[in-house]
Amino acid sequence: MTPRFATDIITFFHPDFWGLQSADAVRGWASANPEGFWERVMDALAEAGVTGIELTFAPGDIDSALRAFGGAPAFRRALETRGLSVVSAFIAGSDCPDWRDGTNLPAIVADAERRAAFLAGMGAELLVAGLPMRTTFGTRPPFFVDAAYMTRMADIAHVVGEAVARHGVKLAFHTESNSTLWYERDIDLFMALTDPRYVWLCPDSCHIALGGGDPVAVARRHAQRIALAHWKDAVKPIDVHLTVDETVFAQQQPYMTELGTGIVDWRGWADAMSRTPGAGIVLIELDEAPDPVAALRAGTAVASRQMRA
Template sequence: MTPRFATDVITFYHPAFWGLDSDDAVRDKALADPVAFWERVMDAMAESGVTGLELTFAPGDIGSVLRAFGSASAFRRELDVRGLSLVSAFIADSDAPDWQDAGSLPAIVADAERRAAFVAEAGADLLVAGLPMRRTFGTRPPLFVDAAYMNRMAGVAHAVGEAVARHGVRLALHTESNSTLWYERDIDLFMALTDPQYVWLCPDSCHIALGGGDPVAVARRHAARIALAHWKDAVGPIDTHLTIDETVYARQQPYMTELGQGIVDWPGWAAAMSRTPGADTVLIELDMAPDPVTALRAGTAVARASLGRVA
């Protein structure tokens, strides 16, 4: 089976790609002319040979798509004419309901159902989410990621997974750095507490490695529940306790690199991925590439070579 290659829209967020000088300028440009933003993204994808897309936080979010094209079905048509398709949407908006707020479950479920309806209409069947972030080490009161905490998160995931399943959409949880689903132990605990019929996994090879984990071992243990994976490389584990605030994502960036330039065992990862339900999609994630077309071609080449060794 030859997989389709995909990417996250964050690949196209680097200001240099737009001839601009800041992240804010990119967001402003996309807000002012969302049609032009999406046309450039889709054209670059088509040029790179990557055909699948994951939506994420603004400016490449569901709201931006609706401002540009009016509906999920119209967006699907725009993708279709370029030989592209939607793979998934990531719940990464800053205004999404907080999973740690015990009273927010109705709002969390309603928000997920709205997104799932969009995803299904746009031709995809995956909604990706992350668990809440940890607190900075040493903060008081601390947040302990223990069995009680994970049971609460499992309850939320079950409610969301059941709700989106009624739209024909699966919920997959992403292994984000500095989140409560980061370390190998976090992943194993959460997966043990959740129902495999309603909760899937979206492992990120880079983020697992940044937490000192072995992405290949994680993928092997949970292969049967991997609906999608993010293929991304890491220069090495994060060697300090980062301050967890709105800047933490930018401070993770120096630990990330292009495929084949870091420590991830790509042949091992490819072999593990080939045994998963998500084997038909290879999502190359390159956060904010200055030249996304070249970077995607290079990443795809690494993935193809690794998959070729499996075959």
């Protein structure tokens, strides 16, 4: 089976691609011109030969697509005319209910069901989530990612996973740096506590490496539960304690690099991915590429070579 290539919409967030001066300017223009934003993104995807999209933060989110096209059917038709489709959506945004607050489960489920209904209408079947972030090391009182915490997260994941499954959608968890699903131990514990019928994994090769882990070993251990993976490279593990606040994602950027130029064992990763339920999609993740078409072509070339090796 020849896999399809996909990418996260964050690939298209760099100001240079839009001829603008800042990320805020991109968000402002895209918010005012959602149809123009999506038309240019779709044209670039078609030019790069990448056919799948993962929706994520604004302006590349579900709400932006709905504003641009008026509904899922019209958005799906616009994509299909270019040979494109949505493969997944990430639970993201400032309005997302906080999983750390166990009293808001109805809001968490309602938010996930709304997204799952949209995905079902798009012919997609993967909803990607993350666990809450850690706190900065040394913060008092300390926050421990222990068995009690992971049990609470597993309980929420089961309820959400069952709810979205009724829409024909799988719930998969992403391994984000500085989150409570980052280290190899975090992943193993969460997977052990969750039911494989309702909870899937979306490993990110870069983020696992940034936590000092072995992405290939993680993929091999949990191969049967990988519904999707993010293919991304890392310069080296994060060797300092980052401040976990609204700037943490920017602090992580210097540790990330283009596919094939970092420390990820791509041949081992490609082999492990070929043995998973998510083998049909290769999602190349490139955060804010100044030239997304060139970057996607380069990334897909690296992945293709490793899959043929």
